[in-house]
Amino acid sequence: MAIDYGMAIEPRLDIVGAALADPSRSRILCELMDGRAFTNKELACAAGITPQTTTAHLKQLEQAGLTSSVRSGRHVYHRIRNEDVASTLECLSLLSPTDHLNRAGNSQKDTRLARSCYNHIAGQLGVMMTKALAERDILNIQNDTVTRGSEYEAFLTDLGLRGMISESDKPVAKLCLDWTERRHHISGPFAIALMQKCLDTGWLVRRTGSRALIITPSGYNAFERWFDLSPEDVYPVKTG
Known part of the structure; x- marks a missing residue:
């Protein structure tokens, strides 16, 4: 059953959750937690996916307000949107399993x-x-x-x-x-x-x-x- 959010005032956690609910997008965000900006090709290599797939993932991350992009010359660079996003991602990491460490x-x-x-x-x-x-x-x-x-x-x-x-x-x-x-x-x-x-x-x-x-x-x-x-x-x- 579809939910009508037209009059809802609750935060849209579903949008953020959907952006995080993919291993490749999570890997991209972890790479960006380095603090620097990276190109699509660099992030594709880090996530082990094609540049075309990375483009789609980055679009969803930016639409969710988690990342931002800027063009410099021929390249577009992507980074974590701001320090508040980075702090939130670090806190969310506390919920993840740590046995692999x-x-x-x-x-x-x-x-x-x-x-x-x-x-x-x-x-x-x-x-x-x-x-x-x-x-x-x-x-x-x-x-x-x-x-x-x-x-x-x-x-x-x-x-x-x-x-x-x-x-x-x-x-x-x-x-x-x-x-x-x-x-x-x-x-x-x-x-x-x-x-x-x-x-x-x-x-x-x-x-x-x-x-x-x-x-x-x-x-x-x-x-x-x-x-x-x-x-x-x-x-x-x-x-x-």
Whole structure:
């Protein structure tokens, strides 16, 4: 029996649900959670489907408000629509099974160790960095609220983050529940600047074709210096 939504005021969760209810579209969204924009061909390769099929999937994702596209020259690039969508997808990931993580190969384990969650650091590294920031009173985390700690301003100066975060009244960070760790990492302006710093300095590098962020030797040194995280804390294997 058809449902008349003409006068309905409920949110159209059915549209979003239909957009998510396909393994290929889910894989496309996971690829876009890298935070960067990708072409149709790149997303087709990641999802293991043809470019023609990818075009149809991307049209449905964009119509559902989950992605957006922009043309640059001869190419059209697709990305997650905004940070609210990315945060919602990360929360939905908490409902998905996780038993496959224990059977994952090395590349998947790298994704669990450190990965991009749209525009900030997630995984074991993101959770440990968040804990260290709270312990050093750089951030004050109380319940679900994140505010500046007593060492926040000094940390910005020492790490060279000043100028990367706009001076405004909005919260500098907020909590984001990590889908693999089931604990919080941080998102928001401070977390965005922190990931960009790690990429710019080469402490982290992106793995091709994956959301994984690979920790470099200089990165291990930096995380030990700035976050009191030894290589054994971060990844209990030989790092040399």
